[in-house]
Amino acid sequence: MGDKVAFAIGADGAALEHFGYAERFVVFEFGPEQPVFREIRDATAFCRREEKDAKLRNVADLLADCRAVICAAIGPCARLELSLANIEAFEFDGSMEAAIRVIARRPLFGRPAQQSNPVTEFSE
Numbered sequence: 626m627g628d629k630v631a632f633a634i635g636a637d638g639a640a641l642e643h644f645g646y647a648e649r650f651v652v653f654e655f656g657p658e659q660p661v662f663r664e665i666r667d668a669t670a671f672c673r674r675e676e677k678d679a680k681l682r683n684v685a686d687l688l689a690d691c692r693a694v695i696c697a698a699i700g701p702c703a704r705l706e707l708s709l710a711n712i713e714a715f716e717f718d719g720s721m722e723a724a725i726r727v728i729a730r731r732p733l734f735g736r737p738a739q740q741s742n743p744v745t746e747f748s749e
Contacts, residue, residue, distance in 0.1 A: 642696060651664075688707070697717070
């Protein structure tokens, strides 16, 4: 069994979304073989609503079984909430499909932390 990674996606289903605006997360499992699609999880975009803190905790709970989340951008409060749930946040400038290809080639985990930037970024 591999690590589950959630991708914050936009309404079109392909473009990665800012974490706080995501209303859907696509979960893949990454292991020694090819990545495996697991499910789509609906969420409430907490940046667009009142009671942001409670909604942010709900999203963190929704992703609790994931090792990481990949998104276009993420703010410090959301990153901290995910960190408290032992979920790593990664920013990626590109499509979900491109991010999957990159992760399949180069695992996300075990990379040294970037002390100057609280959110790890990766690229193709």
